[in-house]
Amino acid sequence: NSMQSIEKDAFSVNQREIEAHQVNLQHLCRICGGSFKNDLYKRSHPVHGPVDDEMQALLRKKERKATSWPDLLNKVFKVDVRGDMDTIHPTNFCHNCWSVVQRKFSNVPCEVYFPRKGTMEWHPHSTSCDVCGTSSHGLKRKKQDPSPQGGKKLRIIAERARRIMYARSQKQVNSKNIMKKITNCKKIHLSTKMLTVDYPADFVKSISCQICEHILADPVETTCKHLFCRLCILKCLKVIGSYCPSCRYPCFPTDLVDPVRSFLNILNALAVRCPVKNCHEEITLGKYSRHLSS
The missing domain is CATH 3.30.40.10 (Zinc/RING finger domain, C3HC4 (zinc finger))
Structure with missing residues (x-):
C-alpha cells in the first residue's frame, strides 16, 4: 500500500508540473520564445486557424493565396505548426513576429527584425525545463x-x-x-x-x-x-x-x-x-x- 501511495503521489506531482508547464507555455511566443508580458498591450495571435482581417486584406491586395496562419508561418519562418502538441508547444505567437509577417508581405523598409537567435526549439517538460525555470518568462526563482x-x-x-x-x-x-x-x-x-x-x-x-x-x-x-x-x-x-x-x-x-x-x-x-x-x-x-x- 505504501508503494502504491508513493507512486500515486509522484504521478500527482508530475501531472501538476505538466499542467503548470502548459500554463506557462500560454505566456510564450511559439516562434521566438519571447514572453507576451514584454508587450505593453499583451498582444498575441493564434498559430492555428485563419488569419485576422488586417492580414487578410493585405494578402488580398498582394494577390497571395495563403489564408491560414500555419501556411504563413511556414512560408516566413520555415516553422511547421501543424504537428504541434499543446503539452510541448505554445499555441500563440507574439505581435513582434506578427509584424515581421506583415512587413514581409508589405515590401516596406524593415524596422522590426526577427531575433538573431532564430526560431525556438520546444521540448517536453523535464527537471531542467527552461520554460518553468527561467525568471525572464515571468516566474520568480527562490532567493x-x-x-x-x-x-x-x-x-x-x-x-x-x-x-x-x-x-x-x-x-x-x-x-x-x-x-x-x-x-x-x-x-x-x-x-x-x-x-x-x-x-x-x-x-x-x-x-x-x-x-x-x-x-x-x-x-x-x-x-x-x-x-x-x-x-x-x-x-x-x-x-x-x-x-x-x-x-x-x-x-x-x-x-x-x-x-x-x-x-x-x-x-x-x-x-x-x-x-x-x-x-x-x-x-x-x-x-x-x-x-x-x-
Whole structure:
C-alpha cells in the first residue's frame, strides 16, 4: 500500500508540473520564445486557424493565396505548426513576429527584425525545463543566500560569455567566407581596387555587394534594403536558405527588386580601370560590359 501511495503521489506531482508547464507555455511566443508580458498591450495571435482581417486584406491586395496562419508561418519562418502538441508547444505567437509577417508581405523598409537567435526549439517538460525555470518568462526563482563562491561563479560566467562572443564573431567570419566560396565570382565581378578614385570607405561599402564585396554587378535590393549582385544573392538563397545574408530577415527570390534609378545612375557613372592585361583603360562602369565585348 505504501508503494502504491508513493507512486500515486509522484504521478500527482508530475501531472501538476505538466499542467503548470502548459500554463506557462500560454505566456510564450511559439516562434521566438519571447514572453507576451514584454508587450505593453499583451498582444498575441493564434498559430492555428485563419488569419485576422488586417492580414487578410493585405494578402488580398498582394494577390497571395495563403489564408491560414500555419501556411504563413511556414512560408516566413520555415516553422511547421501543424504537428504541434499543446503539452510541448505554445499555441500563440507574439505581435513582434506578427509584424515581421506583415512587413514581409508589405515590401516596406524593415524596422522590426526577427531575433538573431532564430526560431525556438520546444521540448517536453523535464527537471531542467527552461520554460518553468527561467525568471525572464515571468516566474520568480527562490532567493538563495549569498555564498562566498558567488564571485567565482560570476567570473566563470563572464569568461564563458567572452568565449561565446568570440566564437560567434569567428562564426560570422567563417559564414562570410563560405558565402564567397558559394558565389565564386572573383573572375566575373570587379574588385573595388579597380576604382580610379580613392573614395571614402563608407561610400565604397555602399556600392559593394554585401556577399562578395566586389563592385555591384546587376544589383538587386531586398525588402530589408540590403544590396547584392543578382547572381550572388540568388546562389546564396538557393544554398543557405530563404533569408538575407546580411541581417537574416526572411527573403525570397521574388522579393528582389531593382534599386532606385538615382542610385543606379551614380553606380554606372563610377570610373574603373579595365583589369584586362595590357589594357588599363579608364571607363565608366555603365560602359564596362560594352568595352569588354569590343
